[in-house]
Amino acid sequence: MSRYSKIIAGCMSWGAWGRQFSTQEMISQIKKTLESGITTFDHADIYGEYTTEQEFGKAFSTSGVERDKIQLISKCGIQHDGGTRDNKIKHYNYSKEYIIWSVEKSLKDLQTDYLDLLLLHRPSPLMHPAEIEAAVSILKETGKIIDFGVSNFTPSQFNLIDHTTSISVNQIEFSLTQHSAMQNGTLDHLLQKDVIPMSWSPLGSYFKESNAVNKRIKKVLDVLTKKYNASEDQLLLAWILQHPSGVLPVVGTTSKVRLENATKALNINLELEDWFTLLVECQGHKVP
Numbered sequence: 001m002s003r004y005s006k007i008i009a010g011c012m013s014w015g016a017w018g019r020q021f022s023t024q025e026m027i028s029q030i031k032k033t034l035e036s037g038i039t040t041f042d043h044a045d046i047y048g049e050y051t052t053e054q055e056f057g058k059a060f061s062t063s064g065v066e067r068d069k070i071q072l073i074s075k076c077g078i079q080h081d082g083g084t085r086d087n088k089i090k091h092y093n094y095s096k097e098y099i100i101w102s103v104e105k106s107l108k109d110l111q112t113d114y115l116d117l118l119l120l121h122r123p124s125p126l127m128h129p130a131e132i133e134a135a136v137s138i139l140k141e142t143g144k145i146i147d148f149g150v151s152n153f154t155p156s157q158f159n160l161i162d163h164t165t166s167i168s169v170n171q172i173e174f175s176l177t178q179h180s181a182m183q184n185g186t187l188d189h190l191l192q193k194d195v196i197p198m199s200w201s202p203l204g205s206y207f208k209e210s211n212a213v214n215k216r217i218k219k220v221l222d223v224l225t226k227k228y229n230a231s232e233d234q235l236l237l238a239w240i241l242q243h244p245s246g247v248l249p250v251v252g253t254t255s256k257v258r259l260e261n262a263t264k265a266l267n268i269n270l271e272l273e274d275w276f277t278l279l280v281e282c283q284g285h286k287v288p
Helices: 023-035 052-061 096-110 129-141 155-162 186-193 212-228 232-241 256-267 272-283
Strands: 008-010 040-042 071-076 115-120 145-151 169-173 196-200 248-251
Touching: 023 052, 023 256, 052 096, 071 096, 096 115, 096 129, 115 129, 115 169, 129 145, 129 155, 145 155, 145 196, 155 186, 169 186, 186 196, 212 232, 212 272, 232 248, 232 256, 232 272, 248 256
Parallel strands: 008 040, 008 248, 040 071, 071 115, 115 145, 145 169, 169 196, 196 248
Antiparallel strands: none
């Protein structure tokens, strides 16, 4: 059984890369999220040019919320160029020393003793399984992380690391409008391995772009919203939740209404033909 909430709150837009919440606003957002039934918060060291974790930690430490009532996820490995670090070019770093340093920095910023889950943010062509295994072993032995996973890894990249270091999560892009993970073997692989898929950008491009694909999807959703007495965002989440791999959506909204909609999507069971109708309209052709 997953130790994470079935809907996860993505915190990327809480700080400098989005809403720029004050400490008090961030405390309010943490509490709104918990009131919606969401207990898992997804971070990465790079969010807000390496500033959002610190802002969240300041808010969390004064929120009165008990640490064991929430789960904290963070990611490491991406080195942004410019901003708050002296990097000349964007690159990845998965040396043993860097992974440990990065986790300790996230712990300090988040004002916590441990991460529930550490993810390698994106695969690097230079990552070495032995380096990663050494770092993860130390972090687990010292209680600084509980679980370890990856993000945006292909099945072969996953297997390279999983051979020496057990992986419990792969956070990938997956939505109705970006469903390649169903065709390229990623979700099949995770289901076979009994590994949790987390989905970033679970609503895809539907609310962001006006194009032929989304117009076709909208025609179907106009009918299904009435049939299921549900909102468009609920139905888009219900669509990915129906995949047998047990996807956990990472929802980036800061709207309480949308947070509550997300949790209500857990109770929607799309009829088989409705599920395929959405897929067909997204693809623009019948299934083979």
